[in-house]
Amino acid sequence: MNKPELVKLIDTTLCTACRGCQVACKQWNELPGFKTKQLGTYQNPPDLQWNTWTLIRFQEYEDKKGNFQWLFRKDGCMHCTDAACVKVCPSGSLYYTPLKTVGIHRDKCIGCKECVAACPFHVPKYDAKTDKVYKCDLCYSRVKESHAPACVKSCPTGALTIGDKDAMIKKAYAKVKELNKTEMGKDANVYGDKFVDGTHVIYVLQFKPEVYDELPKNPTVPASVTIWKDLLKPLSLLAGGGVIGGAFLHYMIHGPKVPHEGTGVEEKKGGE
Amino acid sequence: MKKGYVQVTDSYERILHWMLAISCLLLCVTGLGMMFQTFNFVGAFFGGLKSLKLVHNFTGLVFAISLALVIRMWWKEAGVFVFPEDLDWCMAAGGYLWHVDKVPETGKYNPGQKAFFLVVAGGGILMILTGLVMWFPTALPVGLVRWMYPLHALGFVAIFAFFFIHLYLGTIGNPGSVDAMITGWMDKSVLTMLHPKWVKEMEHEGKLVVYGEEKKDDAHGHH
Numbered sequence: 001m002n003k004p005e006l007v008k009l010i011d012t013t014l015c016t017a018c019r020g021c022q023v024a025c026k027q028w029n030e031l032p033g034f035k036t037k038q039l040g041t042y043q044n045p046p047d048l049q050w051n052t053w054t055l056i057r058f059q060e061y062e063d064k065k066g067n068f069q070w071l072f073r074k075d076g077c078m079h080c081t082d083a084a085c086v087k088v089c090p091s092g093s094l095y096y097t098p099l100k101t102v103g104i105h106r107d108k109c110i111g112c113k114e115c116v117a118a119c120p121f122h123v124p125k126y127d128a129k130t131d132k133v134y135k136c137d138l139c140y141s142r143v144k145e146s147h148a149p150a151c152v153k154s155c156p157t158g159a160l161t162i163g164d165k166d167a168m169i170k171k172a173y174a175k176v177k178e179l180n181k182t183e184m185g186k187d188a189n190v191y192g193d194k195f196v197d198g199t200h201v202i203y204v205l206q207f208k209p210e211v212y213d214e215l216p217k218n219p220t221v222p223a224s225v226t227i228w229k230d231l232l233k234p235l236s237l238l239a240g241g242g243v244i245g246g247a248f249l250h251y252m253i254h255g256p257k258v259p260h261e262g263t264g265v266e267e268k269k270g271g272e
Numbered sequence: 273m274k275k276g277y278v279q280v281t282d283s284y285e286r287i288l289h290w291m292l293a294i295s296c297l298l299l300c301v302t303g304l305g306m307m308f309q310t311f312n313f314v315g316a317f318f319g320g321l322k323s324l325k326l327v328h329n330f331t332g333l334v335f336a337i338s339l340a341l342v343i344r345m346w347w348k349e350a351g352v353f354v355f356p357e358d359l360d361w362c363m364a365a366g367g368y369l370w371h372v373d374k375v376p377e378t379g380k381y382n383p384g385q386k387a388f389f390l391v392v393a394g395g396g397i398l399m400i401l402t403g404l405v406m407w408f409p410t411a412l413p414v415g416l417v418r419w420m421y422p423l424h425a426l427g428f429v430a431i432f433a434f435f436f437i438h439l440y441l442g443t444i445g446n447p448g449s450v451d452a453m454i455t456g457w458m459d460k461s462v463l464t465m466l467h468p469k470w471v472k473e474m475e476h477e478g479k480l481v482v483y484g485e486e487k488k489d490d491a492h493g494h495h
Contacts, residue, residue, distance in 0.1 A: 090309070243434075244436050259461040
């Protein structure tokens with residue numbers, strides 16, 4: 001059972017924003033659609049929701065020369081290697097699959113929303129009705145049977161591909177190199193392989209990450225999570241255990257305070 | 273009740289103490305069940321982790337009410353340090369750590385007890401505030417919410433450690449003292465050893481209630 005480590009590559013320069021992936025995701029995962037609001041953009045719904053695990057972000061971009069361009073970015077779970085959500089999950093609902101992606105056991109979710117606050121990409125979404133959290137699981141039910149995720153399967157332009165981690169990263173860098181030779185700009189870059197120990201969803205971006213809406217420039221496991229889980233959590237047991245040990249030693253060495261028979265003055269002890 | 277025992281607490285104090293103590297312990301146990309996946313099995317006793325979370329949250333409300341009443345009740349006696357006597361006591365570590373010929377006398381509560389009270393009061397308020405945000409985390413900006421979790425854990429580190437100190441010193445570390453929170457009556461020699469100044473004050477003011485003895489200055493008729 002030596003499954004490969006998978007990486008999904010999103011080449012934003014090939015995306016035409018057809019939103020086939022958005023629909024395919026809903027179909028495979030049987031997610032309902034809800035009434036939405038027209039916010040003056042094609043982007044719909046406005047953000048990831050508990051019932052929308054992937055979303056094409058539509059961004060109107062104008063460069064310094066005033067050239068207009070659409071930027072389309074498929075947003076969704078990045079499947080971090082060092083995932084803050086898995087780290088904070090109290091019930092083991094969020095977990096690393098054997099493919100190193102981040103899966104979710106919905107039956108174990110207790111609706112605490114700790115992952116919602118911890119995720120550097122703001123991906124997990126909470127549904128009050130079921131009192132549970134939802135997010136993309138990279139179609140674990142499909143990939144474990146060697147099928148492509150629904151979004152990848154539906155993509156007509158080749159913007160979405162999935163494969164062995166090393167091969168996909170190589171592919172991404174090759175594409176960036178090619179892009180930077182053309183007039184499409186010199187800022188093209190690979191996003192995802194260098195932080196949180198590498199994500200299992202990586203982007204080929206035409207522009208610097210800070211250009212894109214809602215895309216963190218340098219995502220990390222929040223310091224609050226590290227202090228909480230790696231420092232204070234073990235410290236609580238160490239401190240409690242230390243006090244119990246200390247009390248035991250105190251009782252054995254110093255002994256309890258006992259008054260000298262009926263006097264109200266502490267009994268004198270022998271040499272300590 | 274044995275003859276010669278002195279009344280040190282009334283039923284109101286003991287009831288509040290145990291409301292706070294039991295809710296606090298329940299919070300520790302249920303909290304540990306969620307803090308460590310190794311302790312997830314605790315959830316089984318509450319009908320699953322989801323119910324455990326609910327028990328934890330609503331026990332937090334009981335704890336909050338108890339703590340508010342406890343602070344109101346004990347603040348004057350246990351929340352304020354008195355100098356220089358409390359400092360002298362600290363310098364001698366209350367006679368707990370090395371031999372001291374005569375432990376400096378303090379008021380009703382010694383600085384060690386005051387420190388415990390303040391950790392429970394301050395830590396408890398921290399736990400209630402951070403816990404409330406954790407209960408409704410979507411109500412505030414995520415950058416702020418994130419820090420509530422380590423603060424909640426920090427409060428637990430302090431309260432959990434101090435709890436065992438309290439447990440030890442309130443039972444086998446000071447034999448006879450646990451009666452104060454059970455029957456409310458303590459052996460006078462134990463009480464005099466631990467709180468000499470308070471006993472003197474009560475005697476002086478005629479407030480000392482000794483089992484089987486008439487109050488000395490009933491003639492003055494204070495309350």
